[in-house]
Amino acid sequence: MNTTRAKLVAFYQRLPAPTMPVLLIILAVVAGNIMYISGLASDDPIAWTANISHHLCRVACGRPAIDPNVGYLTQALGHLAALDILHGHLPWWNYFEGLGQPLAGEMQSAALFPLTLLFATSNGLLWFHVSLEVIAGVSTYFLAKRLAMPTFLATGIGVVFALNGTFAWLGNSVLNPVAFLPMLLLGIEMIFDGARSGARRGWYVAAIALALSIYAGFPEVAFLDGVFAGGWAVVRLYMLPKDVRFTAALRLGIAGIAGTFLAMPILIPFYDFMKVAFVGNHLASVEGMTQLSDHGASMLLDPYVFGTLFSNHNAFPFWGGIGGYFGASVSALALLGLFGKRLRPLRLYLAGWTSLAVLGVFNILQIRVFWNLIPLVKTMAFSRYVMPSCEMALVVLAALGIMDFATNARAKRVFTLTTLVALALVVWSVLAARTINHGVVLTPTTRIIFIGLDAIPFLSIGALLVLGRFSKVRVVPLLITIVLVAESLLLYFVPTAEAPKQITVDQAPIEFLQNNQGQERFLDFGVLNANWGTQFGLNSLSAIDLPFPKAFSRFLATRMFPSLTPLNQFVIHGGITGIIAQENAVLTHFSVYQAASVKYLLLPNSIVLLPGLTKLGVHRVFEDAIAGIYEMPNPRPFYSTTSSTCTVKSASVGAATVTCPKGASTLIRTELSMAGWQATVNGKAVPITTVDGVYQSVTVPQGTSTVTFNFLPPHEKFAFLAALAAAFFLIGSWIFERRRPARPARHARPRGQR
Numbered sequence: 092m093n094t095t096r097a098k099l100v101a102f103y104q105r106l107p108a109p110t111m112p113v114l115l116i117i118l119a120v121v122a123g124n125i126m127y128i129s130g131l132a133s134d135d136p137i138a139w140t141a142n143i144s145h146h147l148c149r150v151a152c153g154r155p156a157i158d159p160n161v162g163y164l165t166q167a168l169g170h171l172a173a174l175d176i177l178h179g180h181l182p183w184w185n186y187f188e189g190l191g192q193p194l195a196g197e198m199q200s201a202a203l204f205p206l207t208l209l210f211a212t213s214n215g216l217l218w219f220h221v222s223l224e225v226i227a228g229v230s231t232y233f234l235a236k237r238l239a240m241p242t243f244l245a246t247g248i249g250v251v252f253a254l255n256g257t258f259a260w261l262g263n264s265v266l267n268p269v270a271f272l273p274m275l276l277l278g279i280e281m282i283f284d285g286a287r288s289g290a291r292r293g294w295y296v297a298a299i300a301l302a303l304s305i306y307a308g309f310p311e312v313a314f315l316d317g318v319f320a321g322g323w324a325v326v327r328l329y330m331l332p333k334d335v336r337f338t339a340a341l342r343l344g345i346a347g348i349a350g351t352f353l354a355m356p357i358l359i360p361f362y363d364f365m366k367v368a369f370v371g372n373h374l375a376s377v378e379g380m381t382q383l384s385d386h387g388a389s390m391l392l393d394p395y396v397f398g399t400l401f402s403n404h405n406a407f408p409f410w411g412g413i414g415g416y417f418g419a420s421v422s423a424l425a426l427l428g429l430f431g432k433r434l435r436p437l438r439l440y441l442a443g444w445t446s447l448a449v450l451g452v453f454n455i456l457q458i459r460v461f462w463n464l465i466p467l468v469k470t471m472a473f474s475r476y477v478m479p480s481c482e483m484a485l486v487v488l489a490a491l492g493i494m495d496f497a498t499n500a501r502a503k504r505v506f507t508l509t510t511l512v513a514l515a516l517v518v519w520s521v522l523a524a525r526t527i528n529h530g531v532v533l534t535p536t537t538r539i540i541f542i543g544l545d546a547i548p549f550l551s552i553g554a555l556l557v558l559g560r561f562s563k564v565r566v567v568p569l570l571i572t573i574v575l576v577a578e579s580l581l582l583y584f585v586p587t588a589e590a591p592k593q594i595t596v597d598q599a600p601i602e603f604l605q606n607n608q609g610q611e612r613f614l615d616f617g618v619l620n621a622n623w624g625t626q627f628g629l630n631s632l633s634a635i636d637l638p639f640p641k642a643f644s645r646f647l648a649t650r651m652f653p654s655l656t657p658l659n660q661f662v663i664h665g666g667i668t669g670i671i672a673q674e675n676a677v678l679t680h681f682s683v684y685q686a687a688s689v690k691y692l693l694l695p696n697s698i699v700l701l702p703g704l705t706k707l708g709v710h711r712v713f714e715d716a717i718a719g720i721y722e723m724p725n726p727r728p729f730y731s732t733t734s735s736t737c738t739v740k741s742a743s744v745g746a747a748t749v750t751c752p753k754g755a756s757t758l759i760r761t762e763l764s765m766a767g768w769q770a771t772v773n774g775k776a777v778p779i780t781t782v783d784g785v786y787q788s789v790t791v792p793q794g795t796s797t798v799t800f801n802f803l804p805p806h807e808k809f810a811f812l813a814a815l816a817a818a819f820f821l822i823g824s825w826i827f828e829r830r831r832p833a834r835p836a837r838h839a840r841p842r843g844q845r
Contacts, residue, residue, distance in 0.1 A: 109232070112246040116228040119250040119576065120221055123583045127217050132590040134217050136162030136262070141620045142695065143600070143717060146591035151537065153589030154400045156262025157410050160199065163635050165263045166216050167626040168200035173211035175202075183360070183767075184802040186744050187625040189634030189661065190643050190687065190763040190785055196360030196804055197636060199264045201308030203357050220258070223270040228253025230273035230300075231486070237280040238434070240490055241497075247572035248490040254583040255482045256394065256415030261475075265414070267307035269479040272316045274300035276483075278346065279324045283331060286339035294346040295821060301350030306357050311471040312479060318465060319444060319480035326440045352817035360804035367765055368638030370470075371659045382454035383412045383474040386527055389520035391449075392419050392513070394582055395544040396524045398531075399589055405527045414478030417485050419548030420578045423513030423555055424571070425485040428492030430505050438491060441484040448477045489575065497568040506559045514552045521545065544585060551578040600718040604629050604691060607712075610729035610744055611690035614677070616670050617663035618693050618718045632689055635660045640763055646785045650683050652676040670698055678703045685726045686783075688761040692721040732791070733757040750795045758798055760787040771799045 126132035132155075138146045139154055140162030146152060172182040172194060182202040185194040195202040206222050209215040228249040235245035252273060257266050278297025285294075304313040324343055328336055351358070387409045389396045394416040397406035417425075429442050450458040452474040463469035492509075495502035533541065554574045558567050604613055608629060615621065615633040624631030634643070639659035647655055654672065655661065663669040677684050677692070678701055692709065694700065696719050700709065708724030730739045730747045734756035741747040749758055762768075764781040770789045771777065773796050782788045789798060804810075 108242075109236075112232050112242055112249065113229055115246050116232060116249045116253055117225055119580065120224045120228060120253050123224070123254050123580055124217065124221055124587060126584075126587040126590065127214075128221075132587060132592050133594045134214075134220075134587070134590055135594050136166055136216070137596060137623065137626075138591050138594045141623050142617055143619050143623075144594050144596045146595070147593040148591055149588075151402070151589065152591055153402055153586070155586040155590040157260050157400060157413070158263040158265065160264070160635075161216070161262035163620070163622040164197075164199045165201075166210070167622045167624075168194065168197065168202070169207050169210040169219070170215065171625050172200050172202035173208050173215070176208060177211055183804060183807075185625060186762070187628065187630050188622055188636065189632060189640070190646075190761065192634070192636065192640045192643070192763060193360060193364045193765075193767075193802075193804065195357060196364035197638065198308050198310060198357070198361050199637070201264055201267055201306065204267070204303070204306040204308055220262075220266075223267060224253045224258055227255070227258070227270040227273060230270070230277055231483075234273050234277040234280065235487075235490055237277060237284065238487075238490075240494060243569050244490055244493055244572055247576050248486050250576045251421065251489075251579045252483065252486045254579045255479070255486070256417065256582070257479045257482060259394075259583040259586060260400065260413070260415060264308045265312055265475065266309075266479075268304040268309055268313040268316060271300045271304040271307065272320065272479060272483055275304065275316070275320045276323055279320060279327065279343065282342045282346065283327055283339050286331065286335040286342065294342040294349075295825060297343070297346035298349040298353065298817075298821060301347065302353035305350075305354035309476075310361065311467075311476045314467060315471075315473075315477050316480050319483070322440060322444060323437070326436050330434075330436055349817045349821055352813045353821075355810040355813040355817075356807065359806050359810035363766065363805050364638055367641050369641045369644040369659055370638050371657050381412070381472065381474065382459060383452050384409050385453060386523065387413050387474075388449075388453060389524045391417050391520075392422050392517050393520040393524075393545065393548045394418070395541070395547075395585060396520050397527055398541050399544070400586055402537075403528065403531050405531060412472070412474050414475035415482055416582070417482065418551070418578055418582055419513055419517050420551040420555060420575050421485050421489045422516070423510045423552060424489035424492040424575065426492070426509035426512060427495065427502060427506055428488035428490070430509075431491055431495040431499070431502065433494075434491065438488060441488050445481045445484045445488075448481050452477065493568055493571055493575075496562070496571065503559075503562040506562065507556065510552060510555045510559060514549075514556075517548045517552060520548075547578060547581050597715065597717045599715045600693065600713060600720055601627050601629070603713045603720060604693070608690060610741065611688040611726050613691040613693050613720075614673075614684065614689050615663070616673055616692065616694040616698065617666075618695055621660070621662040630688075632684075632687060633661050635662050640765065642765065642785050643763055646783070650783075651680055651687075667698070670694070671701075674701045674704065678707070681707055685723055686761070688727050688729050690723055690726040692723070694719050694721065727759075727761060729761055731759050731761075733759070737791075745801065746797065746799045748795065748797055749791045751791060751793050754793050756791055757788050758791050760789075760800065762787055762800070767802050767804050769801050769803065772796050 121128060127134045134155060136156065138144055140159045168185065171185060171187065175182040182194045185192055194200055201207045206219055209219045209222065212218065231252040232245045232249035235248055257269055275297055278294065278300050281296055282294050304316060307313065328339055331339055390409065390413060397403045397409070401407060401410055428438060431438060447458060450456060451462045459473065462473060496506055551574055555571065558570050561567050605628065610630065612630040612632045615631055621633040621635040637659050644658040647661055648658055663673060696714060696717055700721060709721050711719055712722045713720035728739065729744065730741050732739060732749065732751065734751060736753045737749060737751040737756045739747050739749050747758065759782055763785055764779060764787040768779050768787060769776065770779050772789060772791055777789050780788045791798060
């Protein structure tokens with residue numbers, strides 16, 4: 092026994108120092124997602140973003156995430172991107188959405204992001220999110236160690252940021268870049284440490300983090316995180332000795348340039364798509380002054396003060412604009428962190444960023460006007476996308492507050508005061524929420540659950556107040572950190588507990604379409620909602636996205652569905668009323684839909700087809716308990732010619748064999764025409780002409796011709812060359828600096844003492 096024990100001790104001692112903290116962070120992330128990992132609940136968003144499944148619930152079936160784009164975009168488009176790559180194709184184009192549109196250039200698919208490959212697995216969304224949370228937590232741990240925090244505290248705040256409010260609530264690709272914010276800050280700190288010590292390595296982490304945050308697929312969050320990191324860098328640069336500032340600034344610049352060049356293969360397609368895209372409300376006149384309702388302030392410290400996600404009908408408007416929460420204990424300890432002297436300029440910056448951000452979120456004192464002076468900020472949903480950086484700022488401040496409590500007698504005295512202030516804010520949150528909660532009818536069981544959820548911040552603050560009475564006990568800072576972790580874990584866990592415990596997708600209509608659709612399209616009427624066709628390899632005319640092809644948007648508004656709003660969502664709105672409106676649109680513009688290669692209409696089984704459509708020859712070909720599928724009488728094939736004497740054979744959407752015995756003709760392909768498409772006829776490049784403002788056409792000669800189509804984003808070859816050059820520069824610099832001895836250290840001080 093003693094020998095075995097000695098071997099285990101020896102093995103543990105040989106492990107790298109970060110091994111146990113990293114394992115604890117992973118364990119905490121697993122605990123937060125245990126409902127999904129164990130199979131007790133399902134995170135499949137099809138249960139609440141489409142109407143083609145049955146699901147079983149526990150007490151109630153709540154929404155496990157705020158944004159339905161976790162289904163429409165993150166899951167469906169990510170799955171397609173992963174399959175494309177695994178089949179040896181770069182994911183440039185999505186044939187299955189609308190009339191087709193860019194896949195990588197759309198950005199939210201995160202098509203070129205390495206972790207997107209996880210979507211090829213059956214639980215890809217779960218492991219994608221778990222991986223992001225682990226990266227965020229581990230990076231925060233190493234950042235904390237760079238700031239000279241003890242291991243227990245670095246591990247604790249690693250867990251807290253891994254389970255932050257954005258990860259808990261949003262679900263869609265908004266949260267993807269968040270994982271790389273602490274990594275970017277870590278890279279900045281490594282640059283400054285290297286400038287001080289004479290080491291030349293350090294800017295690589297910042298460059299890679301910047302590139303990954305862009306590849307992650309949500310540029311607005313990546314941009315705001317970058318602005319936050321830039322402010323952090325300026326403050327830390329000011330804190331360096333003057334004689335090393337230029338070196339540090341130079342390496343920061345190199346990291347920024349290298350990271351941007353590494354991301355060119357995704358930035359260029361996005362830029363090219365944006366030039367021909369409709370971006371909806373993301374205009375200065377609309378998004379520039381949007382703000383979160385004042386009632387949303389109650390949710391920052393007491394996240395479930397209005398109940399779980401969308402459970403309170405009176406609070407529906409608040410959920411759509413919020414991007415996360417802080418939590419009571421994090422806020423209390425962040426207040427404490429304001430008073431410390433060590434890293435004073437950084438503390439002031441973190442507090443200032445969070446304060447100004449919150450003022451901007453609610454547009455108090457018209458602060459949003461000043462945020463809009465930053466380029467691009469006025470075109471984004473600021474109130475949602477600034478939250479991750481605020482969460483990061485408060486987590487770091489909270490950790491500094493715990494360090495102060497452990498080492499400073501003054502902080503121990505201030506601790507009770509700041510905790511009482513936080514308690515007062517939580518009480519205010521509850522009182523302010525009374526008008527929204529008034530009149531909401533709850534079952535006895537639900538009421539008990541909501542009371543328990545509302546007790547979490549009070550229990551956290553109460554635990555801190557009790558621990559503050561024993562400030563002289565050495566273990567108290569560790570216990571405070573445990574309170575911080577426990578509250579974060581409980582708050583994160585709530586949405587997962589409301590997810591369905593079992594989901595059964597009705598595969599019959601999906602399989603019918605897969606077996607009979609061919610290259611033509613179906614139009615959804617609220618069964619398999621927009622973009623879910625992409626998940627199952629089905630060409631769907633329905634679409635929802637941002638950015639959205641401007642040509643298709645214009646075509647919808649003028650030729651297909653003139654009353655459709657907004658014009659980046661060709662989906663059903665308004666239940667039965669919306670279904671009838673879309674049926675009438677098909678009836679009124681029947682020939683246009685057939686010309687768009689619409690072969691089938693997919694309707695809920697409870698809906699009766701309009702008699703006018705029946706008279707035109709639309710007839711039912713499939714029926715089950717959920718859906719009915721109706722066939723259009725004469726849809727235009729995906730490939731067709733203007734000459735009745737020509738024949739077309741096609742085994743794939745990218746190629747066709749055309750035989751025209753009596754002369755030249757025009758081949759029409761009902762795919763969206765835009766820059767980047769290339770066509771060949773018998774191996775020779777030919778120009779593509781746009782038909783009806785949206786479709787592609789090429790001229791084919793008399794006889795038999797093989798026609799191919801291929802999409803490559805404009806300028807993508809140059810983008811890959813730029814990324815390749817940056818990668819070679821990164822690797823070459825790393826090798827060179829490894830071989831070259833470091834310069835003597837200057838101004839050597841204990842890490843974090845500056």
